[in-house]
Amino acid sequence: MSLFVEAFFLQAGYNATLVAIGAGVLGFAAGASGTFPFLRKRALISDAVAHATLPGIGLAFILMVTFGGDGRSLLGLIAGSALTAWTGLLLIEWISRRTRLTEDAAIGAILGTFFGAGIVFLTVIQGMSAGRQAGLEGFLLGSTAGMLFQDALLIAVGGSLAVLVTWLMRRPMTIVAFDSDYAMTLGYDVRRIDLLMMGLVLSVTVIGLKLVGLILIVAMLIIPAVAARFWTDRSTKMIWIAGCIGGASGYLGAVLSASAPAMPTGPIIVLVAAGIFVFSLLFAPDRGVLVTLFRHRGFQARVHRRQGLLALAAHHPIREAYTLRLLTREGLVRPDGVPTDAGRAQAAKIARDERRWDVAREIYQDTGLTGRYDGLTPIEDVFTADEIAELDHQLGPPVTARTE
Amino acid sequence: MSPTIKPAIVSDLGHAVGPARAPRDAALAIHGLTVSYSEKPAVFSVDAAFSTGEISAIVGPNGAGKSTLLKAALGVIPRLSGEVYVFGDTLRNARARIGYVPQSASVDWDFPTTVLDVVQMGLYRKLGLLGRLSGQGRAQALECLDRVGLADFANRQIGQISGGQRQRVFLARALAQDADLLLLDEPFAGVDAATERAIIGVLKLLRKDGKTVVAVHHDLATIRDYFDRILLVNVRRIAEGPVATTFTTENLQATFGGRLATTHLSELAIMDDGH
Ligand SMILES: Nc1ncnc2c1ncn2[C@@H]1O[C@H](COP(=O)(O)OP(=O)(O)O)[C@@H](O)[C@H]1O
Ligand SMILES: [Mg+2]
Numbered sequence A: 001m002s003l004f005v006e007a008f009f010l011q012a013g014y015n016a017t018l019v020a021i022g023a024g025v026l027g028f029a030a031g032a033s034g035t036f037p038f039l040r041k042r043a044l045i046s047d048a049v050a051h052a053t054l055p056g057i058g059l060a061f062i063l064m065v066t067f068g069g070d071g072r073s074l075l076g077l078i079a080g081s082a083l084t085a086w087t088g089l090l091l092i093e094w095i096s097r098r099t100r101l102t103e104d105a106a107i108g109a110i111l112g113t114f115f116g117a118g119i120v121f122l123t124v125i126q127g128m129s130a131g132r133q134a135g136l137e138g139f140l141l142g143s144t145a146g147m148l149f150q151d152a153l154l155i156a157v158g159g160s161l162a163v164l165v166t167w168l169m170r171r172p173m174t175i176v177a178f179d180s181d182y183a184m185t186l187g188y189d190v191r192r193i194d195l196l197m198m199g200l201v202l203s204v205t206v207i208g209l210k211l212v213g214l215i216l217i218v219a220m221l222i223i224p225a226v227a228a229r230f231w232t233d234r235s236t237k238m239i240w241i242a243g244c245i246g247g248a249s250g251y252l253g254a255v256l257s258a259s260a261p262a263m264p265t266g267p268i269i270v271l272v273a274a275g276i277f278v279f280s281l282l283f284a285p286d287r288g289v290l291v292t293l294f295r296h297r298g299f300q301a302r303v304h305r306r307q308g309l310l311a312l313a314a315h316h317p318i319r320e321a322y323t324l325r326l327l328t329r330e331g332l333v334r335p336d337g338v339p340t341d342a343g344r345a346q347a348a349k350i351a352r353d354e355r356r357w358d359v360a361r362e363i364y365q366d367t368g369l370t371g372r373y374d375g376l377t378p379i380e381d382v383f384t385a386d387e388i389a390e391l392d393h394q395l396g397p398p399v400t401a402r403t404e
Numbered sequence B: 001m002s003p004t005i006k007p008a009i010v011s012d013l014g015h016a017v018g019p020a021r022a023p024r025d026a027a028l029a030i031h032g033l034t035v036s037y038s039e040k041p042a043v044f045s046v047d048a049a050f051s052t053g054e055i056s057a058i059v060g061p062n063g064a065g066k067s068t069l070l071k072a073a074l075g076v077i078p079r080l081s082g083e084v085y086v087f088g089d090t091l092r093n094a095r096a097r098i099g100y101v102p103q104s105a106s107v108d109w110d111f112p113t114t115v116l117d118v119v120q121m122g123l124y125r126k127l128g129l130l131g132r133l134s135g136q137g138r139a140q141a142l143e144c145l146d147r148v149g150l151a152d153f154a155n156r157q158i159g160q161i162s163g164g165q166r167q168r169v170f171l172a173r174a175l176a177q178d179a180d181l182l183l184l185d186e187p188f189a190g191v192d193a194a195t196e197r198a199i200i201g202v203l204k205l206l207r208k209d210g211k212t213v214v215a216v217h218h219d220l221a222t223i224r225d226y227f228d229r230i231l232l233v234n235v236r237r238i239a240e241g242p243v244a245t246t247f248t249t250e251n252l253q254a255t256f257g258g259r260l261a262t263t264h265l266s267e268l269a270i271m272d273d274g275h
Helices: A002-010 A012-039 A043-051 A053-066 A073-097 A103-128 A150-170 A169-178 A181-185 A190-208 A217-228 A235-258 A265-283 A289-315 A322-328 A341-363 A386-395 B066-073 B091-097 B115-125 B133-147 B163-176 B192-210 B220-226 B250-257 B263-275
Strands: B028-036 B041-050 B057-058 B081-086 B098-101 B182-186 B212-216 B229-234 B236-242
Touching: A002 A235, A002 B115, A012 A043, A012 A150, A012 A190, A012 A217, A012 A235, A012 A265, A043 A103, A043 A190, A043 A217, A043 A235, A053 A103, A073 A103, A073 A150, A073 A190, A073 B057, A150 A169, A150 A190, A150 A235, A150 B163, A169 A181, A169 A190, A169 B229, A181 B098, A181 B250, A190 A217, A190 B066, A190 B250, A217 A265, A235 A265, A265 A289, A289 A322, A289 A341, A341 A386, A341 B263, B028 B066, B041 B066, B041 B081, B041 B229, B057 B066, B057 B192, B057 B220, B066 B081, B066 B182, B066 B212, B081 B091, B098 B115, B098 B163, B115 B133, B163 B182, B163 B192, B182 B192, B192 B212, B212 B220, B236 B250
Parallel strands: B041 B236, B057 B212, B057 B229, B098 B182, B182 B212
Antiparallel strands: B028 B041, B028 B081, B229 B236
């Protein structure tokens, strides 16, 4: 536990500090850049792109060693991985646009082929004399052991750029993700904007290769966005919320894995992100599961209340005990079931709304509307004030409450 | 009713059609436009000209290529051949002057965006990448929402409104563009009578401001009330011209062939006589 506190306040040594900061920044960049690929439903392609980095890593290593260099040069490996990932992306795009294959088939084929080729290269490298200590397997699931200052710098610079581009391009990307045909009529080059989104995925993947690894990076891109969706109905806000969720997961995950021996950093980060997702799923206002549950209970009460008032309006007795209890608690009926003045007023308003609905259903024979005549939805939620005035106009002046 | 009429191969009837080469200064001029998704043309060598300041209808049976025609004119789908001029200029140059309302847009209704956000999309092009959405832009978008009677719904998530209201939001988005030429794909499909009245009211106001409106329309009964000109298509252009002279039983027969019920035709014929 004290180890956790030390690590949390960056007191657990130079390497742990670098890793925690690097993971936090990477998480933020991944969360923010993953927002639009998620909204454009590109999670699977993002995964394929990430997997397609592997053959590039292998090839770059082999080439660098062949030409007498150190095969582990980070820039060389990044260049190689970006190259094959980009090739994989263009191939998927070409296959789904130019052949009869669907996009998911193209994704499956490319992901499998490229990853398979990558594993073959890694095996070949294992057999090379220079390859034994290469540690390229670390790129699969990430590792923190050899984290250097330059690695953290790469994450900081590359990550900031990815966030900056996401922010600058938020409007084109929102339009393309929401309504790509319309984007085209405005003159946006939809294909390029799609490629840009994938370019962001690619950048985050290559800078995160060393720390998180290529197998799990897609989780860092997508899970924060999925979680963020629970907290807002605005795409621009989602960028920052997803960024913060990703950043918190990265930092906490790194700290957690530093405070226990032999805990894998990448997977822990992803699990923390998943934890935040589950929390959002349960507790988010509006869209969360618990709120939905409470809302259902409240909904049930509203149904009973409404039915009770309709019964009052029709001068029927209230039969259900629960309904009677609800109305009594509100002071709308006396315990013996006789309506109070307040109750009578409410019942009159409800009776009028019912008549408005009758008129509305006659003049708006719209499928979208008939579904909303559910007995409960307030008429003010369905129609604008002007529309209601029109209904009242057709209905004539309010009928005075019936008296016995 | 002869079932053998194949409208797809009926050529121009030779009467009540516009000039073979449409004038270049029309709001939207289309020359020899051909589009196809496969080996079979969806639109074949269509000429059409929509004059400035008028409300025009594009009419034809399902699958006649009406949506395809609009989308190709907008550059959303590539054309195999043909030319498109907007106010005498190329599409690329005149892009900012065109607004588009898609056919009951197939968008993700759970998308994190509000009604007002969607309308503001019509302003994005003018803003550029770095521009900020000022209070003025917001006010402009709100005013467009108000024109279609939806100002009260500005902050709803886009999925939380009814079908007819969604259609009006997309109209408001096109209004926000402040376009001179508005292309609408079946704006009245699946909307209630009140929405239809609201939309046609907005379109007629646009005409008063000198704007040009072109709408794909499927309800033959309202053509005479709503439109000045009509283009009848079924893959090829069947006829084009003012509604008064072009919207005839004969042209409709050529456009719809056996697909238009006899009763429907005779009803329209009665309307013919009435006018
Ligand atoms: N995306 C598409 N891919 C393939 N065929 C299409 C596509 N969209 C439309 N079509 C075909 O093109 C023809 C014209 O369609 P469309 O323009 O939608 O007709 P309309 O709008 O007049 O009903 C139809 O035969 C339709 O099946
Ligand atoms: Mg259509």
